[in-house]
Amino acid sequence: AQSVTQPDIHITVSEGASLELRCNYSYGATPYLFWYVQSPGQGLQLLLKYFSGDTLVQGIKGFEAEFKRSQSSFNLRKPSVHWSDAAEYFCAVGGQPARQLTFGSGTQLTVLP
């Protein structure tokens, strides 16, 4: 069975500081990996995805993530955080054949002025 662990429930950073959100997955084959962002009371917006190829993927809003097969990780990074990045971030895994996504429990990001 596939699973996702996001070890950090809550992270606080200052505006302009760098950010790294951790994600570890468990999946028996090559995973399809995603990061979504959710603002309060809203649905999920896709930030970026990894299917294959280059292990460093670029997404929207200046985010990037790196797939490390040896560590079963897919950490999300941003070099300089903006106040508008405050939200909840979810890592998810899918596979082939494509069916449902399995999500982690999320990391709440607070940005200090």
Added chain:
Amino acid sequence: DTGVSQNPRHKITKRGQNVTFRCDPISEHNRLYWYRQTLGQGPEFLTYFQNEAQLEKSRLLSDRFSAERPKGSFSTLEIQRTEQGDSAMYLCASSSRDRGYNEQFFGPGTRLTVL
């Protein structure tokens, strides 16, 4: 691309009542998914359709829950005899074959409160 829409956005009901939610997927997407999200948790899969066929149901989908997608377009999720434990955000997503189905686009959700 008008995105996935869900109605209503909020629903407050009393325990024991029935509720129905609607999801309209992105028009060319033939797969539609329902997820449930409780406070402080990530979304959990409930069920999904390919066209009008319901292909998979989670063990979370008790017999009080029923989902339909009669014409392969919009879908409804009905909860009968609601319980307080049903209070959650119900999210709908859709995906298309040309993106390999894995890339799912989510709607804004319907927040259900059972009193």
